[in-house]
Amino acid sequence: MNTKAPAKTVDVVVVGAGLSGLAAARTLQKAGLDVHVIEAADRVGGRVRSANVAGAHLDLGGTFVGPTQDRIIALSEEVGVKRFATYVEGGNLMHWGGTRRSYRGTIPSIGPIALVDAGRIQSALDKLSRSVPPGRPWDAPNAQELDAQSLGSWMRAHRATASTYEIFAIASRATWGCEPDELSLLHALHYIAMAGGLDLLLDTKNGAQEEHFVEGTHEIAARVAAELGEGRVHLSQPALSIDQTGDVALVRTPDLEFLARRVVIAVPVWMRQRIKVTPSLGPDAVALGQRWPGGVLSKAYAVYDRPFWRDFGLSGQAVSDRGPAVITFDASPEDGSVGVLLGFIGGKQARMWDSLPEDERRLRALNGFAELFGEQARHPRGYLDQRWVTEEWVGGGPCAAPAPGHVLPYAKTLIEPQHLIHWAGTETADQWSGFMDGAVRAGERAAAEVIAAVSNASITDKN
């Protein structure tokens, strides 16, 4: 281990083999550059990961795709991973104030008056989100005032009813892995704007949950990594340091050293500070690394002999104010050969549930499923959960949840190259940030920056 090979000279090192880093590497390689990817974990994928349980394929991280998520769709098609529609037939369920009810659509049927109020808040959020230009939150009118508030304080100021507040708290937990009081309103609005509106963000049919992948999302990452070629992706090699001298960066891992013309860092914002960079990052970049924490969002999967809820005319989609899973989906394979329920556990519920031992987590998750779908749900033939906070080289998810006051001063810094370093990762996207689509877009944007910089350098060299 201590006898390293001499440093390898390459065009670009990409740090992080998540979808964003892999998309960057693919784009760079197609442009004719010599690219190597280093990954801290012992697998590729980052925030996409898969497992097989009791005959079912499970997406433990990024799962769904929907309309306008063109880049992840294009990439998946290029590597031949197929999609199918999320099951939406039948009624959705809600468990609310101790009662179970059935409803249709995205917003639960909490009674006509409550529904009007939820609609009012949704319209107001949507309208306000249209004032935030995707990729340029600092250009929003009143950006400072919007960043000074949390999503929660904004809802209180707009006199959301308790039911409305709870509905949007559930959306906040499942979307950002946090409570509304933890999140900058400017970030929430910008995120909605980058998704094209709340309907697109939250809906299943015609929204971000419309389809999932036959072979699973991890297969996209695996195939992109394979296409990069033998010896291009180095696993279990965390970037320890990046030393920039003139126009060369020395990138060190426990076992490898590279001399690169450019570096793309494609790790979650909150993991950036793990890499020692010289000359040191500017003050805003240092402060940013401490200020955009990962959300707290976990997933619980139960696999059954059949999707039994369909027999009762139910879609498998549900909302619960009790949890631990606050939102569920039918994540069965296309042929329905087994039944798969997926529950999202986020924010305060996840903080409680994540710390429990595995059998207790399982008991509580299945208890929540049974409250929604009946006693049968207590007896799956397989169960698996994924707590993203405990995933060593990810440490949270699905995306950053910046607090009030932490967006406006740092949003530009998020994507600003630092000498030879360019930034990828879904947080740096200007469309569908927080999603797999944003990850791919951000990787492709960072690659384009590098290609432009390297071409300019080559032209200068020739003069």
Place this chain on the structure above:
Amino acid sequence: MNTKAPAKTVDVVVVGAGLSGLAAARTLQKAGLDVHVIEAADRVGGRVRSANVAGAHLDLGGTFVGPTQDRIIALSEEVGVKRFATYVEGGNLMHWGGTRRSYRGTIPSIGPIALVDAGRIQSALDKLSRSVPPGRPWDAPNAQELDAQSLGSWMRAHRATASTYEIFAIASRATWGCEPDELSLLHALHYIAMAGGLDLLLDTKNGAQEEHFVEGTHEIAARVAAELGEGRVHLSQPALSIDQTGDVALVRTPDLEFLARRVVIAVPVWMRQRIKVTPSLGPDAVALGQRWPGGVLSKAYAVYDRPFWRDFGLSGQAVSDRGPAVITFDASPEDGSVGVLLGFIGGKQARMWDSLPEDERRLRALNGFAELFGEQARHPRGYLDQRWVTEEWVGGGPCAAPAPGHVLPYAKTLIEPQHLIHWAGTETADQWSGFMDGAVRAGERAAAEVIAAVSNASITDKN
């Protein structure tokens, strides 16, 4: 470098040679334990650091002490570092809304009506802070409601005038290195409670700025380190990993390995995640490491032939709504042999100013001093500034500035031992957290935990 000595077996490894780690090590050693301290930087002191410029001693980090800060006072006296009163004779200055005025006391004379409003907000904050038990913010009535708000949103809800808001924004910048909108109200109240009230926190005479140290604060750290003995403090040795197996922790640095019965981690909360720990920290501890960022607070010092402002009946103490320094003090040596002005630059002003090149920072800082104290202030015989965000192994200061929603879920986790690991650092204190006194208290508390744990283990061994 790659040929390490075999792991050394010790009782305790302390990570971090700031005041907190050193106080812990001193207490442990006095209890008869075999203690080693590893420090990432090439100096001891952490958030206390000193420099000599043009014949003046400058405290670049922690500087002042005041009444009830008994532990730092006791420690400084034990190692023979002396104190003297901060100069407070004459009028204080303010530069407000484009005009310069003189006033007495802590709250600037912004006119009688404005003063009444500022007094009203101060009383309300003080009263509310008394509902938060020091060291147990989770026991405050309405803790969740308090944590859901920012200091800024609370001031707006209480209809603070623009002047009042700005006064407390300046206090926020100088105290926590952040804007009021970034800070959890619960944290602000708890911090005030841990200091014993706003007067104690903000005042010079009879408050936390009452005295400073003749030989400087860094000398306290240096002497404590020296007293630990030859070979006890290992500089330039960042903790890379802590692997806990049974009742032994293996602590690794680039050049050293220790096998310890217990480990005290005495680094800022936001630096905790740089250390790889196995078994991994619990989910809340991981999330906490991403959620308590360091403040952004810098200092600018100008050294003059004499403290010339005293000739005009001025104390050197000032408040400015223009900045970059929002608060200044006379930090001259006791004999007044040279004149030293100290300016605090925090929050939004620091974010702007920290990124400037050194000559521009100097120009702007001196311009601010000149607006307050006249043209003479433009021509010091020496100048030095310290941007704590750029200090590699500190990365911010003076203390953590947790956002809304990030205190209640994580305050217990902050000090909860994780198997063989105990936590020190001023953020973990229950009195004067954020100050040198809190650092010492936290170190002594962590040491007491270790001593108790180790004695229990010894008793168990004998049975």
